[in-house]
Structures are given as C-alpha cells and as structure tokens.
Amino acid sequence: xxxxxxxxxxxxxxxxxxxxxxxxxxxxxxxxxxxxxxxxxxxxxxxxxxxxxxxxxxxxxxxxxxxxxxxxxxxxxxxxxxxxxxxxxxxxxxxxxxxxxxxxxxxxxxxxxxxxxxxxxxxxxxxxxxxxxxxxxxxxxxxxxxxxxxxxxxxxxxxxxxxxxxxxxxxxxxxxxxxxxxxxxxxxxxxxxxxxxxxxxxxxxxxxxxxxxxxxxxxxxxxxxxxxxxxxxxxxxxxxxxxxxxxxxxxxxxxxxxxxxxxxxxxxxxxxxxxxxxxxxxxxxxxxxxxxx
Numbered sequence: 001x002x003x004x005x006x007x008x009x010x011x012x013x014x015x016x017x018x019x020x021x022x023x024x025x026x027x028x029x030x031x032x033x034x035x036x037x038x039x040x041x042x043x044x045x046x047x048x049x050x051x052x053x054x055x056x057x058x059x060x061x062x063x064x065x066x067x068x069x070x071x072x073x074x075x076x077x078x079x080x081x082x083x084x085x086x087x088x089x090x091x092x093x094x095x096x097x098x099x100x101x102x103x104x105x106x107x108x109x110x111x112x113x114x115x116x117x118x119x120x121x122x123x124x125x126x127x128x129x130x131x132x133x134x135x136x137x138x139x140x141x142x143x144x145x146x147x148x149x150x151x152x153x154x155x156x157x158x159x160x161x162x163x164x165x166x167x168x169x170x171x172x173x174x175x176x177x178x179x180x181x182x183x184x185x186x187x188x189x190x191x192x193x194x195x196x197x198x199x200x201x202x203x204x205x206x207x208x209x210x211x212x213x214x215x216x217x218x219x220x221x222x223x224x225x226x227x228x229x230x231x232x233x234x235x236x237x238x239x240x241x242x243x244x245x246x247x248x249x250x251x252x253x254x255x256x257x258x259x260x261x262x263x264x265x266x267x268x269x270x271x272x273x274x275x276x277x278x279x280x281x282x283x284x285x286x287x288x289x290x291x292x293x
Contacts, residue, residue, distance in 0.1 A: 119171030
C-alpha cells in the first residue's frame with residue numbers, strides 16, 4: 001500500500017519518515033510488508049491509511065487538480081482536513097493513532113459486531129435497529145448510499161438486527177471483518193478521550209470547505225471542525241447526504257485520493273451523473289490530469 005509512491009518521490013518518502021518520528025515505528029514497512037495481523041489492528045490501520053492517503057494527495061495539492069471542497073469517510077475526514085489546511089500532517093498522524101487506540105479500548109474484544117445491510121432504505125434500517133435494540137446497542141453506522149447501510153453495535157443486538165433485516169426484505173445482510181463498532185454510542189467514551197487531544201492541538205480555519213460526516217454540513221472554521229470530530233465517533237457517517245451536498249454546491253468531478261475505489265463506487269450510486277476518478281500513484285494522477293485539468 002503506497003510503495004510505488006514512496007519509491008518514486010523524495011517529498012513523499014519524507015512524509016513516511018515524519019510519521020515514523022511521531023509514531024515510534026516504521027509505518028512504511030508496515031504498509032509495504034505487514035504483517036497483516038498488525039496492520040489490521042485499528043490503532044495501526046488508522047495511521048497507515050492517513051499516511052498513504054496524504055502521500056497520494058501530495059501529487060495534486062499544488063497543481064490544477066487542487067480541490068475546491070473536501071470530504072472524507074470516517075477516518076478519511078482527517079486526511080480531508082490535512083488537505084484543507086486545518087491541521088498539520090504530523091499532528092494528524094498522532095491524533096489518529098490515539099483515535100485508534102481509544103476506539104479499541106472502548107469495547108471488549110469480540111463484544112462488538114459490524115454488518116452491511118443491502119436493499120433497505122435508511123428509515124427501514126433505523127426501524128430494524130430500534131426493534132433489535134431491546135438486546136443492546138445497535139445503530140446505523142454508515143449511511144453510505146441508496147440501499148446500502150452499515151450497522152454496528154453490541155454483538156447480540158447486531159445479530160438480532162441482521163435477522164430482522166432479512167425478514168423485512170433486505171437483499172443481503174453480511175457481517176464485516178471490523179471488530180470495533182465505530183459510529184455508534186459505544187464510542188462515546190473514546191470521543192470524550194479524543195476531545196482532550198483535539199483541544200490541545202493548533203487548528204486553522206480551512207482553505208477550502210469540508211462537508212462533514214455528522215451532518216453533511218459545510219464547515220470552514222476550526223472551531224466547528226473540532227466539535228464535529230468529537231461528535232463523529234459516536235454518530236452515523238452521513239455519506240450519501242455528504243455527496244448530495246457537494247453536488248448541490250456545483251461539484252461535478254469527485255476524485256478519490258488514496259488506496260481503494262470504494263468511495264468512487266458509492267458516489268456513482270448516489271449521483272450517477274458525477275464524474276469519478278481515483279488517484280493512488282503517479283500513473284493514475286497523470287491519467288486524471290489528462291482528462292480533468
């Protein structure tokens with residue numbers, strides 16, 4: 001993940017060194033060589049994804065593809081804030097490391113469960129969660145696109161919600177390989193801890209607006225960003241509304257920065273008319289540059 005960028009650009013390889021100085025371990029080696037068991041632990045996954053995504057953003061930040069607005073899905077919101085100039089890279093690396101640590105410590109291992117529900121509306125999924133909540137905490141975690149919602153919470157309640165969703169006509173219900181039920185009330189303790197770290201950092205007003213996860217609202221001030229990030233952990237990611245807000249702002253080209261193409265697929269489901277692109281290495285950057293700039 002990100003190895004080609006690291007090897008091709010001295011400025012990008014310096015980012016990895018900066019991150020290593022903050023984290024106390026070689027994040028580049030972890031990204032490139034694993035082991036997967038460690039990389040998949042959220043306290044390591046989060047810095048690794050942030051570093052890789054910010055590395056890819058280095059290709060576009062000063063050129064004709066510089067963004068007019070930014071957004072990020074869950075952890076990706078931190079990359080978006082680095083891109084918007086709200087927080088320095090080094091501070092963001094340390095912050096997401098703590099975020100991952102606090103999330104992992106907020107619930108006992110194996111006690112949480114995350115699942116995808118396909119084919120039900122948002123209101124139907126909310127009703128499913130309400131019915132299953134008699135057994136514990138379960139809530140819509142990611143409102144990703146029409147007919148695609150991720151639910152999360154305490155294992156027994158999520159398992160019940162999965163059964164109810166099937167009876168209510170869900171096309172598919174499947175557990176996801178994610179152990180931490182983020183974006184549910186179970187993360188309030190982690191959010192309270194994270195707030196102290198957020199408040200200790202130096203923030204700047206944004207150079208370009210961020211459309212946030214919690215409300216799909218346009219944010220420009222550092223004060224609003226700090227409040228939003230704390231609320232983000234125990235709240236649903238309103239991704240469908242985020243993209244609709246950006247489209248209403250007149251944004252027609254959506255460029256996914258970093259590894260993977262999941263968000264690109266979601267954007268096309270939300271706004272089929274949108275132009276979608278991916279940048280994850282030099283070749284993909286040049287391809288987008290040739291067609292968009």
